[in-house]
Amino acid sequence: MSQKKGKSSQAIWIVAGAAVLVVGGLIALSQLSAGKESAPPATVQTGENSDQAHNVVRGVWGSENAKVVLEEYLDYG
Amino acid sequence: MVAPQLAALVESGQVRVEYKQFPLNNTTSIWAVEAVECAADQGMWYAMHLHIFANQGKQQVSTNLTKQFAKDLGLDTQAFNQCVDDDKYVSAARGFQSEAQKRGITGTPAFFLNGKAIDLGTLKGWDDIPKLVEQAVNQ
Numbered sequence: 001m002s003q004k005k006g007k008s009s010q011a012i013w014i015v016a017g018a019a020v021l022v023v024g025g026l027i028a029l030s031q032l033s034a035g036k037e038s039a040p041p042a043t044v045q046t047g048e049n050s051d052q053a054h055n056v057v058r059g060v061w062g063s064e065n066a067k068v069v070l071e072e073y074l075d076y077g
Numbered sequence: 078m079v080a081p082q083l084a085a086l087v088e089s090g091q092v093r094v095e096y097k098q099f100p101l102n103n104t105t106s107i108w109a110v111e112a113v114e115c116a117a118d119q120g121m122w123y124a125m126h127l128h129i130f131a132n133q134g135k136q137q138v139s140t141n142l143t144k145q146f147a148k149d150l151g152l153d154t155q156a157f158n159q160c161v162d163d164d165k166y167v168s169a170a171r172g173f174q175s176e177a178q179k180r181g182i183t184g185t186p187a188f189f190l191n192g193k194a195i196d197l198g199t200l201k202g203w204d205d206i207p208k209l210v211e212q213a214v215n216q
Contacts, residue, residue, distance in 0.1 A: 042156030044120035049150065055087075056123045059113070062093030068213045070083070070092065070206070071189040073099040073182055076113070076129045077106025077138055 082207045091214045096126065099177035099185050100170050105138040108161075110170035112143035115160035116152060124150050 046052045055061060086092040098113070100106030109129055116125035128146050129138070136142055140161050147157040160166070177187075181194070188195040188206060190213055195206065 042119045042153040044118075045152075046120065047151075049121065049124040051117070051120045051122050051124075054123045058117045058122050059096040059098075059126070060093065061096070062087040063090040064093070066087075066091055066093035068086075068092045068210055069095065069189075069191055070210055071095045071097055073097045073177055073185050073187040075099050075101045075106050075185040076109030076126075076133065077100060077102050077104070 082204070083210055086207075086210060086214060092210055097177070098170070098173045099182055099187070100174055101185065107167060107170045108140050108143060109138045110173065111140075111161055111164070111166045112138075112146065114166035114169060115143075115157050116147065116150070118160060119152050119156065121150055121152055 044050075044052075051057060083092055083094060087094060098110050100110050112129060113122055113125045116122055125143075125146060128150060129143075132142075132146070144154065144158055144161065148154050180189075186197075188197070190209055195209065200206070
C-alpha cells in the first residue's frame, strides 16, 4: 500500500514537472514569435546629419509660434 | 529648394518652413515618401530628403535604391528595410496626395505663404520666394 502511494506521488511529480516544462516552453516560443513580429524601434540619430542637428521634425523646420509659415509641396518621384 | 536661404529667418523664430509631400505618381513617388518617413523614424528625415533630391534624375526611385540610400546614410538598415517592406507609410503617402489635391495643387513645387498659394507665374525666379517671406515678416 505504502509502495503504491509512493509510486503515485512520484507520478504526480513527474506529470507536474512535465507540465511546467511545457508551459515554460510555450511562453518562450510566444515571446520569440512576438519579437519577430515587432522589432525594437530603431535608435534616433543625433549626429551632424540628423534632424536634431538641423532642428527639423519630420519635414517641419522652425518654431511652432513663427509669424510666417511657408509651405513647400514637393515630389521626389 | 529655397529653404536654406531662409535659415536666418527660421533660426530667429520668425519663420517656419513646412516641407509637404505631394506624390505625383503611385509608384516611385510613394516609395520616396516611404523612404523619408521611414528615415524620420530614425531622426534622419532631412538627410534622406537631401539624398533623394541629390540623386533625382540619376536613377529611378525604387525600394532597393532607397534601402541603399539608408545604408549610405548610416541608418539602422534592419529597421529601415522592415519599415519599407511593411509599407508603414503608404497610407500616409496617399493622405498627402489627397491633402494636396484638396488644396488645388496640380504639380510641384507649390508654395503657400501663411496659407495662401503663391502664384508661381508672378515670380521672376526662385529667389523671389525668400523676398516674399521677408516681406511677410516685416508686415
